[in-house]
Amino acid sequence: MTHPPLGLYIHIPFCRQRCDFCAFYLEIYREGRVDTFVRSLLHEVGLSAQQHVAAGRPIQSVYFGGGTPTVLATTQLTTALSEIRRQITLASDCEITVEAHPSTISEQDLAQLLQAGVTRMSFGAESMEDGDLSRIGRPGAVHETVTAVTQARVAGFTNINLDVMYGLPGQSLESWQRTLAHCLMLVPTHLSCYALTVEEDTRLASNIQRRRSPAPDEGLQIEMDEAAQQILGGAGYERYEVSNYAKPEYACRHNLLYWTNGEYLGLGPSAQSYLNGIRFGNVADLDAYNTSLAADRLPIEDRTRLSEQERLRDAVIFGLRLIRGIPSSHLHQHAVNYGHVAVTAQLLSQQLIEEDSGRSRLSQRGLLQADTIAEQLY
Numbered sequence: 001m002t003h004p005p006l007g008l009y010i011h012i013p014f015c016r017q018r019c020d021f022c023a024f025y026l027e028i029y030r031e032g033r034v035d036t037f038v039r040s041l042l043h044e045v046g047l048s049a050q051q052h053v054a055a056g057r058p059i060q061s062v063y064f065g066g067g068t069p070t071v072l073a074t075t076q077l078t079t080a081l082s083e084i085r086r087q088i089t090l091a092s093d094c095e096i097t098v099e100a101h102p103s104t105i106s107e108q109d110l111a112q113l114l115q116a117g118v119t120r121m122s123f124g125a126e127s128m129e130d131g132d133l134s135r136i137g138r139p140g141a142v143h144e145t146v147t148a149v150t151q152a153r154v155a156g157f158t159n160i161n162l163d164v165m166y167g168l169p170g171q172s173l174e175s176w177q178r179t180l181a182h183c184l185m186l187v188p189t190h191l192s193c194y195a196l197t198v199e200e201d202t203r204l205a206s207n208i209q210r211r212r213s214p215a216p217d218e219g220l221q222i223e224m225d226e227a228a229q230q231i232l233g234g235a236g237y238e239r240y241e242v243s244n245y246a247k248p249e250y251a252c253r254h255n256l257l258y259w260t261n262g263e264y265l266g267l268g269p270s271a272q273s274y275l276n277g278i279r280f281g282n283v284a285d286l287d288a289y290n291t292s293l294a295a296d297r298l299p300i301e302d303r304t305r306l307s308e309q310e311r312l313r314d315a316v317i318f319g320l321r322l323i324r325g326i327p328s329s330h331l332h333q334h335a336v337n338y339g340h341v342a343v344t345a346q347l348l349s350q351q352l353i354e355e356d357s358g359r360s361r362l363s364q365r366g367l368l369q370a371d372t373i374a375e376q377l378y
C-alpha cells in the first residue's frame with residue numbers, strides 16, 4: 001500500500017528581538033537556552049521516528065520555521081538535519097526549506113546549508129522600505145535583505161522566497177508598489193504577501209490602542225492586494241493561494257500540504273501535527289518541552305481525532321484558500337453537514353465563491369475576504 005506524502009515542520013522558538021506585530025510562540029535568543037533546546041530537539045526527532053512515522057512513508061518536505069531558525073549556529077541546523085535523515089527517510093526529491101532573517105546569515109552559512117541538502121531559502125524581508133521596518137519594530141535594514149538574497153544565489157540556491165507584508169503603519173500604495181518592484185529586481189522564485197493583521201497582546205495592538213500607530217486601513221489593504229496581483233501576475237508569478245505567488249513549478253510543496261489537508265509532523269515547542277486523522281500539538285513552553293524530553297516523553301499536550309465531517313470541513317476551509325479551489329461536491333456536502341446551506345447559497349449569489357466545471361473557488365472579490373468567508377463556513 002502506498003502512503004500519502006508526509007511533511008515535517010521544525011519550530012525553532014528563538015528570535016533576537018520580537019517585532020511589534022508578532023504573536024508567535026518564541027523566546028529571545030540566549031545561547032544556553034538554545035543549546036538545551038537543540039539537545040531536546042534531537043531527542044524528539046528520535047522518539048518521534050520510533051512512535052509516529054510509519055516505515056517507508058516518504059517525507060516530501062522539511063520546513064525549518066519559527067521564530068528565526070538562523071539565529072541558531074549553522075552547525076546546529078545542519079546537525080538537526082543530519083539527525084532527521086538518520087532517523088527518518090526523506091524522499092530523494094525532498095523540499096527542505098529554512099526560514100531566515102536576512103541579518104542573521106552569511107555567505108558561508110548559506111553555502112553550508114546548501115551543502116547539507118537545504119533546497120529552499122525563505123527570507124523574511126517584510127518590506128523593502130527602511131521606514132516601514134522601523135515603524136513595525138522589525139530589526140535590520142533593506143540592504144541586508146538585498147545582500148542575503150544575492151549571497152544565497154552566489155552560494156547556489158535557485159529556489160528563494162521573500163515574505164513581505166502590506167497594510168503596515170505609514171505604508172502607502174506607492175511605497176508598497178516600490179517594495180514589490182524592488183523584490184522583483186531580486187528575482188525570487190516565490191513571494192508570500194501577507195496583509196498585516198493586528199494580533200492581541202502585541203506591541204502593535206497596544207500602540208494602536210494608545211493611538212501611537214494607525215490601525216490597518218482595510219480599503220487600502222484591498223488596493224494593495226490588487227496591486228500585488230497585477231504587478232506579480234505581470235511579472236510571470238502565478239497566484240496559487242490567497243497570499244502566495246510562485247514562478248511555474250515553484251509553489252511551496254510544504255505549505256501546499258496544509259491547504260490540501262495533507263499530513264505533517266511538527267517538532268519543537270508549540271508545533272502542530274496532523275497524522276493518521278489526529279491533530280495534536282506540542283506544549284508551547286520551552287521549559288516544559290525540555291523537561292518532557294529529558295524524561296523520554298514526547299511533549300504532546302492535546303490530541304483530537306477528527307471525524308469524517310471534521311476532515312471534510314478542514315479540506316473545504318483550507319482548500320478554498322487555493323486558487324484552484326475544491327470539488328463543488330465537497331463544499332455542498334460540508335454545507336449540509338454543518339447547517340451552512342443558506343450561507344453557502346448567499347456566498348454564491350454574492351459571487352464571492354464561483355462554481356465552474358464541478359469546482360468551487362473564491363472569486364477575485366472573495367479572495368479579498370478569504371478569512372471572513374472561512375469564519376462563515378467553519
Ligand code: SF4
Binds near residue numbers: 015017022067124
Ligand atoms: S523575526 Fe519573525 S518570528 Fe521573529 S519576532 Fe519578528 S516576525 Fe516574529
